[in-house]
Amino acid sequence: MGLWFLAVLVLVLAWGGMGVWQRAKPLPEGVGMAFPERPAEQVRFLADRTWYDAQGRRHLDQAIFDEALALIGQARRLVVADMFLFNDFAGSASGATFRPLSAQLTQALIEQKRDYPELDAVVITDPLNTLYGGLALDHFERLRQAGVQVVETDLARLRASNPLWSGLWHLGPRWFGNRVDDGWLPNVLGPGRVTLRSYLALLNFNANHRKTLVVDRGEEWAGLVTSANPHDASSLHGNVALAFQGAAALDLLSSERSVASWSGVTLADPAPGPASPSPAAGAGVQLLTEGAIRDALLAAISASDPDDRLDVAVFYLAHRGVIEALVQAKSRGVRVRVLLDPNRDAFGIEKGGIPNRPVALELHRQGVEVRWCVTHGEQCHTKLLLRRPAGGGQGELILGSANFTRRNLDNLNLETSVRLVGPADTSALQEAGAFFDERWNSSPERTTSEPFGAFDKAPLWQRLRYRAMEATGLSTF
Known part of the structure; x- marks a missing residue:
């Protein structure tokens, strides 16, 4: 008994000791970076819009992956794509016609490498795509055979999102590895069979959640930071992106260099190209990763003055610091508007509205205006904050991969967002404002959103569940 x-x-x-260590261990070099603010060169706001007409028919207006494919198509020296979901899995979704984004991106990379053999092409992605080593993906193998390097991120370098499980995981199951020919359990994300080890790895709930692209563009360098994935079943989602050139694109490449090095892949360190002949006057672009995104969001909210407009459009809003900052901004006279996904659909699986519905009720009770995206199977997948000063001074836009949650903002996931600051008449800021206003100001002919009252108020049990999930990391948001 004693033994x-x-x-x-x-x-x-x-x-317990391993769980504490995994939650508090030092961050890898290059994580949680706020890069210098750079001159805004060739900055463009892009969006994928989904809306419904008076007959309830879905309409799509997409630009993001058209831009990504065009950037790859003109590259000659370097392509680095870091994409969280890069597959054709559809889960339980059915009855919809998805754009084959994963095949289109795969083919674009293969053709560009074939036409320009000296092109250095690298794809960085999350191991969720292979169910943590439990599946072999044909398009990954095609990329490798074509000479494109495919890097699955070593997530063990990250802090634990779910330390209760990760403490045990790192003591035992992690060291068993995984195999693609041992699967006996159904793959809930798509076809094929996977091992129990795949699901044990999934319970760590951490990810390389970035969605970025860097390419050479003539003598210059171009970058794209987005909320969109090259994932077929995500092709109907609403998303946003910012495209830019110059030094900020090289900062983006630098941020990816650290992640690639974890897997023994060395990315090029090119010299800066010539300055753009037409930078946006007085505007700046700043690359942000991980915890630096949280700091920038809180600073932007704090900087808002009475009668300024603060607009938020985000798939998940759960981070307590961000929520409290929005309430405080409202209390000092800022015009705060929050547009949220109802969190009811996930690739054919019905969800329970967490975290957005409890958070929406909290904000509504504090007088913050809240509306819901209208969705029918797709998601309002944007991650955007826009600050528009009442006096027409410097505006500010932050967008990218990071949802406004503990996991996405507190140095747990890998995330990349970008901050644009400049005069109110900066075209990208105006286009972002027009995008938000279009989503907010719904009409029967172009239905995009609905009032807060469209969904039942979150009951107490749901509010308590959200708080527990956000605090402990025992969640998928």
Whole structure:
């Protein structure tokens, strides 16, 4: 009895100690970076819009992956794409015609590498695509055979999102590895069979959630930061992106260099190209990753003055610091508008409205205007904050991969967003404002959103569940 007790005690202490270490261990070099503000060169706001007409028919107006494919198509020296979801899995979704984004991106990379053999092409992605080593993906193999390097991010370098499980994971299951020919469980994300080890890895709930692209463009360098994935079943989602050139694009490449190095892949370190002949007057672009995104969001909200307009359009809003900052901004007279996804659809699986519905109720009770995106299977997948000063001074836009949650903003996931600051008449800021206004100001002929009251108020149990999930990391948001 004494030996068993001692053994169990040692296991529990090791489990707890490993969980604490994995949650608090030093961040890898290059994580949580706020790069210098650079002159805004050739900056453009892009969006994928989904809306419904008076007969309920879905309409799409998409630009983001058209731009990404065009950028790849003119590259000659370097392409680095870091994409979270890069597959054709559809989960339980059916009855919709998806754009084959994964095949289109794969083919574009293969053709460009074939036509320009000296092109250095690298794809960085999340191991969720292969169910953490439990599946072999044909398009990844095609890319490798064509000479494109495919890097699956080493997530063990990150801090634990779910330390309760990760403490045990790092003591045992992590070291068993995984195999593509041992699968016996159904793949809930798509076709094929996977191992139990795939699902044990999934329970860590961390990810390389970035969605970025860097390419050479003549003598210059171009970057794209977006909320969109090259994932077929995500092709109907609403998304946003910012395209830019110059030094900020090289900052983006630098941010990816750190992640690639974890897997032994060295990215080029090119010299800056010539300055753009037409930078946006007085505007600047700043690359942000991980926790630096949170800091920039809080600073932007804090900087808003009475009668300024603060617009938020985000797939998940759960971070307590951001929520409290929005409420404080409202209390000092800022015009705060929050547009949220109802969190009811996930690739054919019905969701329960967490975290957005409890958060929406909290904001509504504090007088913050809240509306819901109208969705029928797709998601309002944007991650955007826009600050528009009442006096026409400097406006500010932050967008990218990061949802406004603990996991996305507190140095747990890998995330990339970009901040644009400049005069109110900067074209990209105006286009972002027009995008938000269009989504907010719905009409029967172009239905995009609906009032807060369109959904039942979150019951107490749902509010408590959201708080527990956000605090502990035992969640998928």
